[in-house]
Amino acid sequence: MSAIEVDRLSHVYSGAEGGVPALQDISLSVEPGKFVVIVGPSGCGKTSLLMMLAGLRHQSSGTILCDGRPITAPDPSRVGVVFQEASLFPWLTSLDNTEFPLALRGTPRAERRRRAEEMLNLVGLKGFGARYPHELSGGMKQRVSIARGLVQDPPVLLMDEPFAALDEQTRMTMGHELLRIWSKTRKTVVFITHSLTEAVYLADEVLVMSPRPGRIIDRITIDLPRPRTYEMMATDTFGKLRERIWQQIRKPE
């Protein structure tokens, strides 16, 4: 069974003159444990798609199944979300932020602590639990966000341009870190990005979306070996894959 199964999903934003079509006839299926990256031009609706996968927004038509059951509302036990901006709560420490989803479900305090500390260790922030978000760098904040997304151990992790606000070097490091965390946890990841290099570097499969109304216009299997290394970026295969995506995106519609 697929971890995520999207069937003929379309979305129309209500507005003047019958509304604006945002997403059109999107079908996709992600196998458990796969790393799928969605790329597309700005405004193609990729964030909307992710919001729908997270149950935060409702599609006009079509179905989304996660673990065989439809997604109609946020379900943190099945889907964890990491947002673009550090959406950590500034009034909570890293540890309290990481615990937050568990606190919402009323998990006992000791258990919460233990899980959150485990997650902070996993993302490489051992000993930073008492820090507030403003005391952390951009990369560290996103590490906490990842820890928070993973703390309920959902099979699926959705990531909406999580590293977009970071500088180039931190972004590379974080991509590498994410792969390390992913290889340890074997989550199914759906990752949205603008960066083609990031897409090829991270993904098992890249889905390319068209400008609005967003459709999936290409599916590219990235057959680079794992673990990925920075050196791979300089190879011909990497360049060709990147070029193929670029050609799809720049294609005039």
Add this chain to the structure above:
Amino acid sequence: MRLPSPATVRWGLLVLLLVLWEGLPQTGLVPELFLPSLSKTLVALWAQREEYFDALLVTLSEVGIAMLIACGAGILTGALVGGIVTLRKLMLPVFSSLYAVPIVILYPIFTAWFGIGSESKIAFAGIYGFFPVMLSTAAGIRTIDPQYILAARSMGATLPQQIARVIIPASIPTVLTGLRLGGALTIIGVVVSEMLTSSAGIGYLVSRYRTILDSAHVFAAILMILLLSILFDLLARAVERRTLVWQTAGRQSRPGAAGSSPAVPAPAPV
């Protein structure tokens, strides 16, 4: 030469001011009627210490009750107006305009309704302090970064959980700013109304001694009001500092986010 720190300069200026207050009237450059010297003021204060103490108690109790009303009603109304869209569209322009009205014109009516005792002062000062509290609470709730709510929802937060765990903590900085402003206005409201029509309180002492041209006693009362306001401000700052470990730094790193407080209108002139 190393420049003295701003704090040193501030204390220096204060000392200078006190020295001038003591020295100028003694040189005869300023008539005693305009400015009695510091020592004379303090002597006058000490001589009538019981009267001043009783007046202070009256003023303090009025300020206390008025602040409770202003903060309680202000936070409640602000939360409703800021949180419920229809209510906001309907009411916020009204409240914003009312804030610009010099509410002191209502005071004569209040004395007719509530008499010249403490009730009319409390009513007037309570309404006077209500507006900044209400407006900043509404602003605080309205300007919460929607990303926080979205993140909470993605983690499965119910509406009551969103309110208790996200909306309230996120709006605390702006609400506190409003409380500080509102509290200061309450003090002003009480003192002004005591000066206008009353039979007790520090403001009453100011206007009573002024009519008999007893400058030393007028200044003694002014000094007490000054101390009262400064004390309140120090207290409010201390509370803000304790509550907002995360806020000051957040303000620098993320301008425009929920950490920074949106501008609350400056207090309207009395």
